[in-house]
Amino acid sequence: METINVKKRKTQFALRKLITPFLLIIVVALLYSIVVFDNWLITLISLAIGTGLFVAYAKLPALKTLITESMRKDRILLLIVGVLAIIAVPLTLRTQPYIIHILIIAQISIILALGLNFQVGSTGIPNLGYAAFYGVGAYTSALLSTKLGVSFWISILLAGCISALFGWLVGLPTLKTRSYHMALVSIAFGLVTYILLNNIAFTGGPNGIKNVPPPELFGKSLFSSLRIFGHTFPVQFNFYYFVLVFVLLAFVVSRFIFNSKVGLYFNAVREDEIAAKCSGINTSTMKLLAFSIGAFFAGIAGSLYAHYIGYISPENFNMNTSLQILGMVIMGGMDNIAGVGIGAFILSVAPEKFRSLADFRMLATGLIILLMLMFRPSGIIKQQIRKYSSKYLMSENSTQGEHHG
Amino acid sequence: MAEICLSANNLTMKFGGLVAIDNVSWALHQNEILGIIGPNGAGKTTIFNVVSGLYTPTSGEIVFKSNIINGLPPYKIAKMGIKRTFQQSRLFDNISVLDNVLVGMATLSKGTLVNSLFRRKRMAKELDENIQKSLGILNHFSPFLAENPYRKAGDLVPGERRKLEICRALASDPDVLLLDEPAAGMDPNESAELMEDILKIRDIRKGIGIILIEHDMAVVQKTADYIVVISYGKEIARGSFAEVSSNPLVQEAYLGSENENA
Amino acid sequence: MNTFLQLLISALLVSSLYSLVAVGFTMYVGVINLANFSHGDTCVLGTFLMMPLFLYATKLGWISASTGLVILILIILLIFLTGLWGAAIYTILVKPLLAAPRLILLLATVAAGQVIREAIRVIYPNGSNPQVFPKLLPSGSLNLSGITLGYDSLTIIFLTIICILSLNFIIQKTKMGVAMRAVSQNADVAQMMGINIEQTIISVFVIGSALAGMAGILNGSYYGITKFNLGSNLGIKGFSAAVIGGLGDFKGAIVGGVLLGFIEVFAAAYIPNGSQYQDVFSFLAVIAFLIFRPSGILGEKIFEKV
Ligand SMILES: Nc1ncnc2c1ncn2[C@@H]1O[C@H](COP(=O)(O)OP(=O)(O)O)[C@@H](O)[C@H]1O
Numbered sequence: 020m021e022t023i024n025v026k027k028r029k030t031q032f033a034l035r036k037l038i039t040p041f042l043l044i045i046v047v048a049l050l051y052s053i054v055v056f057d058n059w060l061i062t063l064i065s066l067a068i069g070t071g072l073f074v075a076y077a078k079l080p081a082l083k084t085l086i087t088e089s090m091r092k093d094r095i096l097l098l099i100v101g102v103l104a105i106i107a108v109p110l111t112l113r114t115q116p117y118i119i120h121i122l123i124i125a126q127i128s129i130i131l132a133l134g135l136n137f138q139v140g141s142t143g144i145p146n147l148g149y150a151a152f153y154g155v156g157a158y159t160s161a162l163l164s165t166k167l168g169v170s171f172w173i174s175i176l177l178a179g180c181i182s183a184l185f186g187w188l189v190g191l192p193t194l195k196t197r198s199y200h201m202a203l204v205s206i207a208f209g210l211v212t213y214i215l216l217n218n219i220a221f222t223g224g225p226n227g228i229k230n231v232p233p234p235e236l237f238g239k240s241l242f243s244s245l246r247i248f249g250h251t252f253p254v255q256f257n258f259y260y261f262v263l264v265f266v267l268l269a270f271v272v273s274r275f276i277f278n279s280k281v282g283l284y285f286n287a288v289r290e291d292e293i294a295a296k297c298s299g300i301n302t303s304t305m306k307l308l309a310f311s312i313g314a315f316f317a318g319i320a321g322s323l324y325a326h327y328i329g330y331i332s333p334e335n336f337n338m339n340t341s342l343q344i345l346g347m348v349i350m351g352g353m354d355n356i357a358g359v360g361i362g363a364f365i366l367s368v369a370p371e372k373f374r375s376l377a378d379f380r381m382l383a384t385g386l387i388i389l390l391m392l393m394f395r396p397s398g399i400i401k402q403q404i405r406k407y408s409s410k411y412l413m414s415e416n417s418t419q420g421e422h423h424g
Numbered sequence: 425m426a427e428i429c430l431s432a433n434n435l436t437m438k439f440g441g442l443v444a445i446d447n448v449s450w451a452l453h454q455n456e457i458l459g460i461i462g463p464n465g466a467g468k469t470t471i472f473n474v475v476s477g478l479y480t481p482t483s484g485e486i487v488f489k490s491n492i493i494n495g496l497p498p499y500k501i502a503k504m505g506i507k508r509t510f511q512q513s514r515l516f517d518n519i520s521v522l523d524n525v526l527v528g529m530a531t532l533s534k535g536t537l538v539n540s541l542f543r544r545k546r547m548a549k550e551l552d553e554n555i556q557k558s559l560g561i562l563n564h565f566s567p568f569l570a571e572n573p574y575r576k577a578g579d580l581v582p583g584e585r586r587k588l589e590i591c592r593a594l595a596s597d598p599d600v601l602l603l604d605e606p607a608a609g610m611d612p613n614e615s616a617e618l619m620e621d622i623l624k625i626r627d628i629r630k631g632i633g634i635i636l637i638e639h640d641m642a643v644v645q646k647t648a649d650y651i652v653v654i655s656y657g658k659e660i661a662r663g664s665f666a667e668v669s670s671n672p673l674v675q676e677a678y679l680g681s682e683n684e685n686a
Numbered sequence: 687m688n689t690f691l692q693l694l695i696s697a698l699l700v701s702s703l704y705s706l707v708a709v710g711f712t713m714y715v716g717v718i719n720l721a722n723f724s725h726g727d728t729c730v731l732g733t734f735l736m737m738p739l740f741l742y743a744t745k746l747g748w749i750s751a752s753t754g755l756v757i758l759i760l761i762i763l764l765i766f767l768t769g770l771w772g773a774a775i776y777t778i779l780v781k782p783l784l785a786a787p788r789l790i791l792l793l794a795t796v797a798a799g800q801v802i803r804e805a806i807r808v809i810y811p812n813g814s815n816p817q818v819f820p821k822l823l824p825s826g827s828l829n830l831s832g833i834t835l836g837y838d839s840l841t842i843i844f845l846t847i848i849c850i851l852s853l854n855f856i857i858q859k860t861k862m863g864v865a866m867r868a869v870s871q872n873a874d875v876a877q878m879m880g881i882n883i884e885q886t887i888i889s890v891f892v893i894g895s896a897l898a899g900m901a902g903i904l905n906g907s908y909y910g911i912t913k914f915n916l917g918s919n920l921g922i923k924g925f926s927a928a929v930i931g932g933l934g935d936f937k938g939a940i941v942g943g944v945l946l947g948f949i950e951v952f953a954a955a956y957i958p959n960g961s962q963y964q965d966v967f968s969f970l971a972v973i974a975f976l977i978f979r980p981s982g983i984l985g986e987k988i989f990e991k992v
């Protein structure tokens with residue numbers, strides 16, 4: 020009797036150890052087939068499998084605890100594999116620069132979505148003209164470098180700052196009003212920016228700005244192809260790692276703000292503005308801050324886009340773009356940084372695979388936002404309860420309180 | 425006699441044509457629990473809304489530590505040391521119990537926003553102290569809350585919600601605590617327990633002044649040192665519980681409202 | 687002087703359209719404090735429902751026979767359809783989300799607008815391009831000592847006034863109107879008074895959307911053109927008008943619509959290059975109102991209940 024039990028336990032233990040590697044294989048396989056195969060049917064099937072697995076995970080509590088626990092145990096392994104995968108992916112795509120290009124656009128989208136998340140997710144302020152801040156950043160950077168010959172590094176910094184300034188200005192008129200006023204002002208700002216960009220000669224009107232120079236790193240243009248061990252790598256290869264640094268920074272900063280008091284006060288404003296005020300929080304400052312930080316991220320992303328693509332026009336920054344980014348935040352999970360990253364990744368990569376269905380892209384975005392809001396408003400990953408590592412708090416497990424409701 | 429910490433002088437608040445508070449005056453002393461009672465719609469909550477800065481009074485003044493504070497924004501008034509709870513609880517539902525209390529400490533931090541982003545060490549220490557303090561306060565009102573600091577506030581039962589709101593308000597060691605019907609919806613036992621906890625606050629927090637709004641006269645009986653009764657925005661009686669409860673005007677006001685409710 | 691009068695008529699025309707859109711907006715805010723960002727797209731949906739109806743009627747040979755009457759019937763049918771659409775939007779989208787945080791509901795209406803727009807674009811043949819909209823309004827014009835008054839403009843202004851007067855009658859005189867006002871003021875009290883809240887809200891959606899459909903087809907037949915994405919602009923203008931007039935206030939929406947219409951038309955005429963920037967001027971007006979008078983022209987200062 021005893022021995023059987025021990026044996027059983029041993030096999031169970033061994034099986035449990037296999038869960039994480041098994042998961043990893045599935046996820047990597049799915050991601051690989053979504054990203055690398057340029058075939059919409061494969062992408063569709065992979066997405067369907069992914070969704071199915073996710074639904075199973077969300078609906079079956081036993082599976083959920085099993086997976087979360089083994090993932091927690093093996094988080095070092097996960098981290099290592101994740102980092103390796105992110106670094107190694109372009110190496111395997113040497114002959115497919117277009118796929119690296121898609122990944123770069125996904126990276127830029129992640130920065131954008133993380134920025135919008137400060138407003139819509141953390142602070143609960145609707146921003147329906149977010150693409151305009153992206154545009155302000157892109158145009159600032161492009162104008163500075165094409166008209167004044169300013170270097171990339173100064174351009175990108177100014178792009179972020181000027182965009183942040185606009186964020187602050189747009190936030191101002193609505194501090195004392197309601198959230199729908201904010202929605203109105205942000206849409207109006209988006210439209211006004213679009214109209215102005217189209218009509219001002221200085222910004223090139225509808226033709227936009229061409230020949231934005233690529234960034235320079237150590238005196239070398241990022242547009243010069245690398246040669247390693249006799250292999251030539253496409254220029255996208257350089258950009259991938261270049262933008263990756265910004266993505267990592269964006270994640271670090273987001274995480275940092277989320278865990279700081281500012282992040283907590285953002286949440287207080289979102290949850291109940293009146294109670295937040297009466298608790299001593301200057302809610303106006305918080306809203307302006309959320310707006311400025313989010314716009315700063317958008318400005319940085321805009322500058323990266325301009326210098327990567329080399330050509331920008333008002334069409335890149337219209338209402339549709341705003342809704343795309345909003346969709347990423349809502350789908351991924353408002354106020355969940357990892358979730359927002361995932362949402363941005365999916366919603367920027369998947370459409371590229373369905374190019375033959377490009378006509379339906381905006382319809383699909385609208386439907387995704389609508390269905391998510393109606394049936395899973397928390398997004399793919401729910402917002403998390405902040406955990407503190409204080410000696411005064413009892414060990415995590417006893418107070419976790421993962422309860423059913 | 426202890427010092428006056430908060431007073432209202434000839435306070436009037438009109439909403440359009442409706443006079444919600446009509447020329448009301450009162451004074452709150454240190455270590456005192458002042459009861460403001462009156463039937464539904466008498467204007468009690470409006471008094472708190474005016475004191476906490478949500479509305480600017482139409483006329484009259486509110487004096488806190490010899491400063492006139494009417495017209496100041498709510499967050500400044502909170503920073504000066506006046507904290508409140510709400511009749512219909514207003515917790516931050518999607519964050520944890522502990523985070524709710526930590527928000528209540530927003531006024532404590534000496535650090536600016538910049539500090540909170542860049543001076544990590546000092547902030548970590550401050551956070552640690554704040555957590556310890558939060559747990560202490562939670563434990564005073566409800567051991568359950570102290571044991572479940574990571575529970576979402578939105579998942580609490582009504583009784584615990586009220587207690588958490590009091591904890592959030594008390595977290596920054598305010599000089600004045602405004603409690604708006606804290607026992608509403610509780611059964612007599614729970615309510616008596618809560619009143620005892622409130623009495624205990626006064627012993628622990630030396631010098632605090634508390635205003636307790638109640639609809640139910642029996643609840644304030646043991647708790648309030650001094651009572652102001654208002655009806656339709658006007659003061660109709662003041663004094664000890666025995667004094668006001670025997671006042672015919674008060675009885676009439678309450679009887680009238682009972683009849684209306686029936 | 688003549689150009690001035692001419693502009694006045696144009697301004698009145700634009701004002702009419704904006705007012706019709708604004709009324710719906712303001713009513714939604716009034717009864718459930720919701721800004722319905724799919725409202726503008728309902729206008730455009732109206733035009734795209736009208737076109738096949740008109741086509742069908744033409745095919746049957748009805749149009750040439752007794753045009754005026756048929757068009758009137760078509761318009762009534764369309765108002766009915768968009769009203770139904772309003773009820774559907776409420777039942778399918780708004781009602782299930784009433785308990786959710788307001789931000790979720792607001793974003794859901796934004797997404798619904800997007801879905802309407804894009805569905806029109808992909809479903810309607812050649813939907814990405816502007817569509818010729820049938821001339822429903824009488825053509826020709828009246829010439830009064832140098833001023834041309836198009837019969838179409840006059841009809842639009844006239845129809846708008848009829849709509850507004852009948853709505854005013856409904857709100858002031860009927861039981862439904864009393865219920866709407868009661869719910870606007872205090873839903874809890876209204877419920878205690880025995881008012882059927884749900885029915886009231888639905889009727890508001892029906893009326894609001896029907897007016898939006900009306901605005902859409904008037905807009906379409908005046909300019910002779912419609913396009914899937916005209917709704918975002920029209921909706922925002924309507925909302926702006928409602929904000930300027932004072933949200934929640936029916937008369938305010940009309941005042942706001944008129945003000946916005948005049949600002950746009952006169953700015954376009956008297957400011958150099960103004961026509962390119964007319965939207966910019968109206969948004970500047972809204973922002974000025976939000977800063978200096980957030981409760982709008984007619985709105986009273988609201989003390990948010992705590
Ligand atoms: N924000 C407001 N706008 C308009 N009227 C209000 C507002 N707040 C309260 N009132 C009115 O003021 C009166 C007093 O309300 P309140 O202070 O809440 O009463 P109490 O708390 O004593 O029950 C009531 O008639 C109420 O309807």
Ligand SMILES: [Mg+2]
Pocket residue numbers: 465468469470511
């Ligand atoms: Mg009250």
